[in-house]
Amino acid sequence: MKIGELAKRSGISASAIRFYESKGLLKIVDRQSNGYRDYPLEAVALLAIINGAQKAGFTLEEIGQVLPGDISSWKHDELMAALHKKIADIESLEVRLAQNKAHLRSLIQVIDSKPQDIDCKDNAVRVMNSLGLSGG
Template identity: 65%
Template sequence: MKIGELAKRSGMAASAIRFYESRGLLPLASRQTNGYRDYPPEALAVLAIIRDAQQAGFSLAEIKQILPADITAWQHDALLATLRRKVAEIEALQARLAQNKAHIQSLIALIDARPQDMDCKHNAARVMASLGIAGDKQAG
């Protein structure tokens, strides 16, 4: 199939397809006598894998490492190891994000607990003191 049809069927821009091809993620298309690229039907599956892997957080380099030259010849153990590593990375990121969220929520609660008769400058000093920070910055 020509690149226009592949682009339409995959939902990707032709430029993205050419980019993936240039990076070695998509096997080089054969050329017709008129110079047009001719992609095999498997190219559609490869593009779907690339898209799904990117959405799952894989970099193009990671995708290239696990994507076999022949789409029907996956390296089972290597693929599972890579997928398990990505799950561990996602879990670590989730833990860091949960910590960041908790810290920010604590900070919001601390700032929001300003006594009604306290102005912003004094509340900022109170917050800074609670955090163990000396300073004269203003926060409302």
Template identity: 60%
Template sequence: MKIGELARRSGLSAATIRFYESKGLITAVSRKSNGYREYPLEAVAVLNIIANAQQTGFTLDEIRQVMPGNLSHWKHEELVGMLKKKVADIEAMELKLAQGKSQLQNMIHLIESKPEDMDCDDNADRILRNMGILNFD
């Protein structure tokens, strides 16, 4: 199939497909006498795998490391190891995001709980002291 058909079937632009090809993520394709690229039907599946892997946080280099030239020849141990590492990376990111969210919620609470008779400068000092940023004592 030509690149336009592959783009239509995969939902990716022709430029993206050419980019993936230039990065070695899809195997070399045959060219017709007019110079048009000819892609095998399995290229649609390969492009879907690449797009899904990117959406889950894999870099193109990581994808290239485990992507087989032939879809029936996966590097099982490398693939499982990389998937487990990505899960651990996501869990670490989730923890960091949860901590950041908690800090922001705490700051919101501190700001919104400003005593009526306190001006903004004193409230800022109160918040910074509460957060442990200012310690003049």
């Protein structure tokens, strides 16, 4: 099938399909004598896998590392290792995000507890000092 039909069937733009091909993710393409790309039906499934992996947080590089050249020859152990690693990465990110959130809440609390008798400049110094960020 031509790229326009593949784009319609997969819901992915022709430019994105060409991009995936240029990144080595879509290797199952032949060229016709007129130079047009000719994709097999399995390209639709492969694009769905790429799209789903991106939605799950995988980068194109990570997808390329586990995506088989032939869709029927998945390496189970490599795929499972990549999935477990992505979960660990997400959990690590969750911890960092929770720390960032707690820090921001502390900052809000310190700013909101500004004494009535000080101006903004003095409050900024007070906030910086309370957070251990004073410059000297």
